Amino acid sequence: MPINPAAPYDDQNVFAKILRGEIPSQEVYQDEFAYAFHDVNPQAPVHILVIPRGSYVSWDDFSAQASAEEIAGFVRAVGHVAREQGLVVRGYRMMANIGRNGGQEVAHLHVHLFGGRPLGPMIGE
Ligand code: 5GP
Numbered sequence: 001m002p003i004n005p006a007a008p009y010d011d012q013n014v015f016a017k018i019l020r021g022e023i024p025s026q027e028v029y030q031d032e033f034a035y036a037f038h039d040v041n042p043q044a045p046v047h048i049l050v051i052p053r054g055s056y057v058s059w060d061d062f063s064a065q066a067s068a069e070e071i072a073g074f075v076r077a078v079g080h081v082a083r084e085q086g087l088v089v090r091g092y093r094m095m096a097n098i099g100r101n102g103g104q105e106v107a108h109l110h111v112h113l114f115g116g117r118p119l120g121p122m123i124g125e
Pocket of ligand 1 (some may be wrong): 014025026037038039040041042094097103104105106
């Protein structure tokens, strides 16, 4: 069920629970600004989610409200994870779904990193 991007941040969303350690996740990387973990339902041989530690509903919320330090830290973390996971040489795709048309299902900003095979056309269907 896609989220309502205009709704206030709900700290009971599944990624907030992962950040608090209330539900398990397969950690890939963490630092002061970001946490990265494997997607539970991978759509490619490598499918990693990178989320900011701050409480942001979506990329829209984050890009408007986050501090310059948080934005820089998060963007650096996404790039670091891709490099550390060996995705750069063969290439990879990063994606953030926003709101209903984007198909966003979890109301905490997350960037998907896909890799490990040619990823096909940019948008399906
Ligand atoms: P969205 O459609 O919101 O961009 O993507 C949400 C992603 O979160 C999906 O790829 C889904 O498989 C993943 N996901 C949902 N719940 C969990 C969970 O509890 N753990 C992990 N690791 N991934 C999850």
